[in-house]
Amino acid sequence: MTRVVIAPDSFKGTITAADAAAAIARGWLTADSTADIVLRPMADGGEGTVSAFAAAVTGSRRMPLTVDGPAGVPVATDWLLLPASDDAPNGTAVIDLASTSGIELLDELRPFGAHSRGFGQAIAAALDHGVSRLVLGIGSSASTDGGIGMLSALGARFLDVEGIEVESGARGLLRVAHADLSELRAAPEILVLSDVTNPFTGPRGAAHVFGPQKGLVDAADRDGVDAALVRLAELLELDASTSGAGAAGGVGGALVAWGARLVPGAGEVARLISLASEVSAADVVITGEGSYDGQSGDGKVPSFVAALAADADVPALIVAGRITDDADRALFAASASLTELAGSADAALADPARWLTAAGTVLAETRTERARASRSVDFRAD
The missing domain is CATH 3.90.1510.10 (Glycerate kinase, domain 2)
Structure with missing residues (x-):
């Protein structure tokens, strides 16, 4: 059984962190119905x-x-x-x-x-x-x-x-x-x-x-x-x-x-919801935000969650409304962009829950495909 911790930030102006986490979970369970899902929606002090x-x-x-x-x-x-x-x-x-x-x-x-x-x-x-x-x-x-x-x-x-x-x-x-x-x-x-x-x-x-x-x-x-x-x-x-x-x-x-x-x-939200202990017991961690870009550095939820996962030697994945060319993809084993899945930013913004669910399924399938390809291949390597 795969233990999956889902800890996104809100997708500002479109969906709360809690609803985003639930949508990603639904998608993951579509592809991996026996997974043990732990929802830990995050925030950095802003919306949500x-x-x-x-x-x-x-x-x-x-x-x-x-x-x-x-x-x-x-x-x-x-x-x-x-x-x-x-x-x-x-x-x-x-x-x-x-x-x-x-x-x-x-x-x-x-x-x-x-x-x-x-x-x-x-x-x-x-x-x-x-x-x-x-x-x-x-x-x-x-x-x-x-x-x-x-x-x-x-x-x-x-x-x-x-x-x-x-x-x-x-x-x-x-x-x-x-x-x-x-x-x-x-x-x-x-x-x-x-x-x-x-x-x-x-x-x-x-x-x-x-x-x-x-x-x-x-x-x-x-x-x-x-x-x-x-x-x-x-x-x-x-x-x-x-x-x-x-x-x-x-x-x-x-x-x-x-x-x-x-x-x-x-960091303080993570401490108060005991995120580090949940991450250390996980097989996979998923985080996310509305726009993952070159500004998503220190202090932002995705980079913070990725650092916790790295410390625990657990692969981290990211879902974002959009992922720009200057974003640091090296922090994550795999990623999913709602804009790419939906075909356009407008379509993604119109129904974020739908596309977050789709992203959860894509990430679960990616993990399964990589595991099948070779048991000797570490999922964390792109």
């Missing part, structure tokens, strides 16, 4: 973080709530409660920014109006529940508000020169002159999952690097927001050069100021 933990951790519970979305429109979402443990006796809350204040929740980019308040409201709900620890994924932010929306939902007040509380979003950030943190809620243990190393401010900071993705296309606008972030860092007593503080439009820095610890997303 909550779903990855929900699929991997027995006894976890989704806790529904409604928050103010990034444009102020109510969003029905949830946070995840993990069971109590020795190091978190009242349980751990897993919350991702993508499902509360994420860019996918916008109907159009709102560079000055979008905010992170909903993320803070979800955190507040978890604190009200009494959790011992927060695990926060901060990928896919819709705003560059420096985290003032989130901190406001947790009790902080940000005031203009006249002492009037500013609105959330970059528009409010530009007017911040004072920060009243006297009512800011006490922070429990907080782990922030992110693969971003950018500082809070400067040419590599939140406004200049990530602002354009959120609508800050004018250089003067980015300069203005960056100057406002410099001022905010002083008010929060935050070292603006902190690695990762620029993540999520500055939410990373606001969380550091609150007492959080920034950790590499994929």
